[in-house]
Amino acid sequence: MSTMQDKADKSEHKGESRRSFLKTLWIGLGVVAIAEVVGVVYMYLRPRKQHIKEETFGSVITAGSADDFENDSVTAFRRGQLYLVRLDDGGFLALSRKCTHLGCTVPWVESEKQFKCPCHSSAFNIKGEVLRSPAPRPLDTYTVFVENGIVKVDTNRRSKRNRFESSQVIYS
Ligand code: FES
Incomplete structure (x- = not known):
């Protein structure tokens, strides 16, 4: 009986671990998605600059x-x-x-x-x-x-x- 109880506890524990892992995974993916959106918005809004040598600028x-x-x-x-x-x-x-x-x-x-x-x-x-x-x-x-x-x-x-x-x- 206690063996069956142990198995049930272990199974429940595994289920909780899986849920916890999936939750962490979803949070991680959410953070990555938000970072990508912020990056795309920044790249769109920032002024684009060409690299120009400035030896003579300022004179x-x-x-x-x-x-x-x-x-x-x-x-x-x-x-x-x-x-x-x-x-x-x-x-x-x-x-x-x-x-x-x-x-x-x-x-x-x-x-x-x-x-x-x-x-x-x-x-x-x-x-x-x-x-x-x-x-x-x-x-x-x-x-x-x-x-x-x-x-x-x-x-x-x-x-x-x-x-x-x-x-x-x-x-x-
Ligand atoms: S129109 Fe926005 S930088 Fe020229």
Whole structure:
């Protein structure tokens, strides 16, 4: 009789162990699933950055002779993390490559004459003005100056702006 009781106790104990194991397993799987969801959300929301060498960023960059830049053109300076824009009237404007939404690098799409952010679809015109949100303001600018026909950009001075103004454009 006691043997049968022992067997029943052991069987019940095994059942409890199995239930406990399954409970722990489900909790573990739940934690893993939550961690994956958090990871996916983070990867989606974080700003995507390109790895750009910054040897020249934070200094005055010599862009080149003013004559080398055609009107209505955009030239990327990867190391300076900027675009040198020459407007159709010949004026120069240096724009930051960083989107004013969350800081993604914004490529210039020549065929559409727009800067288009790959992260959340903001778009900017050649002057850096917002054409499509969520970007809250135009692309930041850097100070441009022309010395003896040579265009230079001071990447130490990035300026936020709420709108494009003609005073931001430099003429040679
Ligand atoms: S970083 Fe969000 S639109 Fe550019």
